[in-house]
Amino acid sequence: MKNQTKKVFSGGLGQLTIPLVAIALLVIFNLFRDPSFFSIGIMHNNDGNIVLSGNLISIINGASELAILAMGMTLVTAACGGQDISVGAAAAIAGSVFVKILKSMPSITGGTVVLAFISACIVAMLFGTFNGTLVAVFKIQPMIATLILYTCGRSIAYWINGGATPTVSSPIISGIGSFIPGIPIPTPVLIVVLAAILFRLLFHFTSLELFTQSVGINGSAARLNGINSTFIKLLSFIILGICVAIAGTIGVSRLGLINHETLLLDVEMDTILAVAIGGNNLGGGKFKIGGSILGAYVIQMLTITLYAMKVSSTDVKAYKAIVIILLVVIGSPVVKARVSKLMSQLRTAKAENLTKGAQ
Amino acid sequence: MKRFKALVLAATLVASMALTACGSGSGETASTASSSPSSGTIKVGVVNNPPSESGYREANVKDMEAVFSAANGYDLKTFYSLKNDEQLQAAQGFITEGVDYLLISAAETTGWDEVLRKAQEAGIKVYLFDRMIDVDESLYEAAVVSDMAKEGETAVNWLLGQDLSEYNVIHIQGAMGSDAQIGRTGALDEQFASGKMNKVVQQTATWDEAEAKKIVESVINSGEDFNVIYAENDGMAKGAVAALDEAGITHGVDGKVIVMGFDCNKWALRELLAGAWNYDGQCSPFQAQIISDLIKGNTTASSKKIINQEKGFDAKTITQADIDTYGLGE
Numbered sequence: 001m002k003n004q005t006k007k008v009f010s011g012g013l014g015q016l017t018i019p020l021v022a023i024a025l026l027v028i029f030n031l032f033r034d035p036s037f038f039s040i041g042i043m044h045n046n047d048g049n050i051v052l053s054g055n056l057i058s059i060i061n062g063a064s065e066l067a068i069l070a071m072g073m074t075l076v077t078a079a080c081g082g083q084d085i086s087v088g089a090a091a092a093i094a095g096s097v098f099v100k101i102l103k104s105m106p107s108i109t110g111g112t113v114v115l116a117f118i119s120a121c122i123v124a125m126l127f128g129t130f131n132g133t134l135v136a137v138f139k140i141q142p143m144i145a146t147l148i149l150y151t152c153g154r155s156i157a158y159w160i161n162g163g164a165t166p167t168v169s170s171p172i173i174s175g176i177g178s179f180i181p182g183i184p185i186p187t188p189v190l191i192v193v194l195a196a197i198l199f200r201l202l203f204h205f206t207s208l209e210l211f212t213q214s215v216g217i218n219g220s221a222a223r224l225n226g227i228n229s230t231f232i233k234l235l236s237f238i239i240l241g242i243c244v245a246i247a248g249t250i251g252v253s254r255l256g257l258i259n260h261e262t263l264l265l266d267v268e269m270d271t272i273l274a275v276a277i278g279g280n281n282l283g284g285g286k287f288k289i290g291g292s293i294l295g296a297y298v299i300q301m302l303t304i305t306l307y308a309m310k311v312s313s314t315d316v317k318a319y320k321a322i323v324i325i326l327l328v329v330i331g332s333p334v335v336k337a338r339v340s341k342l343m344s345q346l347r348t349a350k351a352e353n354l355t356k357g358a359q
Numbered sequence: 360m361k362r363f364k365a366l367v368l369a370a371t372l373v374a375s376m377a378l379t380a381c382g383s384g385s386g387e388t389a390s391t392a393s394s395s396p397s398s399g400t401i402k403v404g405v406v407n408n409p410p411s412e413s414g415y416r417e418a419n420v421k422d423m424e425a426v427f428s429a430a431n432g433y434d435l436k437t438f439y440s441l442k443n444d445e446q447l448q449a450a451q452g453f454i455t456e457g458v459d460y461l462l463i464s465a466a467e468t469t470g471w472d473e474v475l476r477k478a479q480e481a482g483i484k485v486y487l488f489d490r491m492i493d494v495d496e497s498l499y500e501a502a503v504v505s506d507m508a509k510e511g512e513t514a515v516n517w518l519l520g521q522d523l524s525e526y527n528v529i530h531i532q533g534a535m536g537s538d539a540q541i542g543r544t545g546a547l548d549e550q551f552a553s554g555k556m557n558k559v560v561q562q563t564a565t566w567d568e569a570e571a572k573k574i575v576e577s578v579i580n581s582g583e584d585f586n587v588i589y590a591e592n593d594g595m596a597k598g599a600v601a602a603l604d605e606a607g608i609t610h611g612v613d614g615k616v617i618v619m620g621f622d623c624n625k626w627a628l629r630e631l632l633a634g635a636w637n638y639d640g641q642c643s644p645f646q647a648q649i650i651s652d653l654i655k656g657n658t659t660a661s662s663k664k665i666i667n668q669e670k671g672f673d674a675k676t677i678t679q680a681d682i683d684t685y686g687l688g689e
Contacts, residue, residue: 046604053606055580062573163410163417164688165594167626178605255568255601259594262567307577313562313570314535
């Protein structure tokens, strides 16, 4: 027991210390500012369904795309020691494909939505394979390799859309992006939970987690031990591709509209941040997907808090930057080492005092 | 092995550059609309931004092609680019080719002096459309442009005409500093300043639908009262409406909240027709007919700067015909 409390104080929650502390601070701050911030209401929406509402729901719901992308990004980060900066552009492509397929069908049914989603997945996985090949086979820095798709991705989405901002409206689409009749929790939240469970199962039944970590820590050592590091890296990008397709589909379904210019704009930076706040080493190696999910919620909570305070959205980015600098600096290895050194010094000093007192 | 790697790297680089080049949408698409111009046709060279730029530009380009058609007695040559220097070269090319009229929507306001002077020497008449250029007025016949501020005024006047007992407005702005944002914000800011309308919140969503939804959600969660949403484009209005729908707040004709958008996309106008929104304003992309009338001498320009009339649609009066004629996109 004593050992455990000690662990907590020296950042012993491990990786999750930073995101959990950040969430706790934000909660405390909001409770002081306005206790009603966290109130959850139950109301009828315009379709007559009973739904939950409130800032807490807005936060968890709004962070869904980010959380799903962060899960995939964690894997890529761990395996390749670098990040994919093309996720936003790729999600725009996936979303465009989703809408394109739906629009080419005579009517929108459950079957066509599944077909459209699978097509979006395939396309996103292909682009993931493209990025993955550049990184794993040609050993190009992930950020440089994905810069290509980052630059041209939204133009590709433009071609798919034919330059317009096509809209789709159907109860099924709003069921994915908003609420399923009878379920008061926003569907994107359920999708995040499902994705997290799938990742858990994947890690439970395969050795992917271990393999990814060993490739990330030392690729050649992993290869010498019989792990195909090229394949693991490629696989991480393909899995990220699926995450991208899910995020794109949610993004499109929220409004029933695809705007290739603005869909998940700048999400790549937030995604990388979520991974970083989650305490994952951006240089690869050990990782915790749960940390990244928490990181996504931290970012969204920060945004919603600032909106609730009526901070001008032009200034929101600046405030966000300040908080993030603090989080990242506090989470940096240098500060961590200093703090634990300080702690141990304090402890020895205390022990010395005690022994002195005894004499 | 090293050399092979270098080769592959080079190849990837080239490929990526080719990809990005395509991506910028600045492909040269000079084309002739009519393949066999007869002697009576009027040769028109149009230098414009590519239709990929926006829904506005797409409608603008389509309008130009429809009005300056062979059927109307025109021989149309077009060039689309986002880059000023490419546009300048194309204009030069049109002058050398010997067009009768040169129509320009410039990517940048500067650098056009010399080309326009050459056009004047060659006896080619120049019309500017959509965008002004920093040159002496004598170098062009007329400029048909939009007055962005007027667009906002039209919308705000419509809103004042609704005679609400009080105006509690959620104002969702476009990307700060863009022409459209400044024009659409100005008139509303005046109302806020005069105290006639009450600013519940004024935030920029930088044209992002999802961001607009979050902004409205935060207002709903705070429990503040509002009865007008003034979104500076259709997408953001749609985002705002999604937030209203989820919170069970009625909107549109006979609803609690008045919804206003801009751009007049066809899908947005259909929302108006269905009564789910109240107003949609437009920065008109249709300048071709005005220029054609000037060329053919049907009308004469009263001044060098012709302000294109802005449209605004009311959900109570809009018709399917309006949607077909003035709606952008599909």
